Amino acid sequence: GEDVEQSLFLSVREGDSSVINCTYTDSSSTYLYWYKQEPGAGLQLLTYIFSNMDMKQDQRLTVLLNKKDKHLSLRIADTQTGDSAIYFCADSRRGNLFFGTGTRLTVIP
């Protein structure tokens, strides 16, 4: 929605790294978020990054932000079958969040 784009599908083998990409268009975004949605559930906040940072690491998760190119990525190290889910990026503008279309990550055992 509103120019936040993600690729729809990603498949990786268990133990490999996953990289999920997101592009946005509004340079006024202050915070950017990654959410995870498991089947039949709501969205769970995974991590976030402030727009003046370019990297944030949290255990197996690494968020990279290229503000010049308006590109956000989420890297999951040592991907496990439990990581299979839909991942949404979102950017914060005008007091609301604008979500991407979601990327369905499938982990192959």
Next chain:
Amino acid sequence: EADIYQTPRYLVIGTGKKITLECSQTMGHDKMYWYQQDPGMELHLIHYSYGVNSTEKGDLSSESTVSRIRTEHFPLTLESARPSHTSQYLCASSGLLTGMGETQYFGPGTRLLVL
């Protein structure tokens, strides 16, 4: 851990019935939201509220209505359900957190099927 609840989790109902989807949060958040999620995954904002007695329409036009009489409660009502209303409905709330911006926390969703 977010404390936001939705009931029912699943609802199967006939065309023409009136339904109310409940959403409650215990975090004292001022802002609350309703999203409709297609089977193809994309989230669409249909309603939001900045606080008690405030309701606004979102980006996607919806025949549903909402009310915000209490801070913690944001119910969504469909006066006459139709098969085109079949979808998953997600409720969220947000508060301004230091260093995190206006993070939204989601309920588990209500999956609605209208026959």
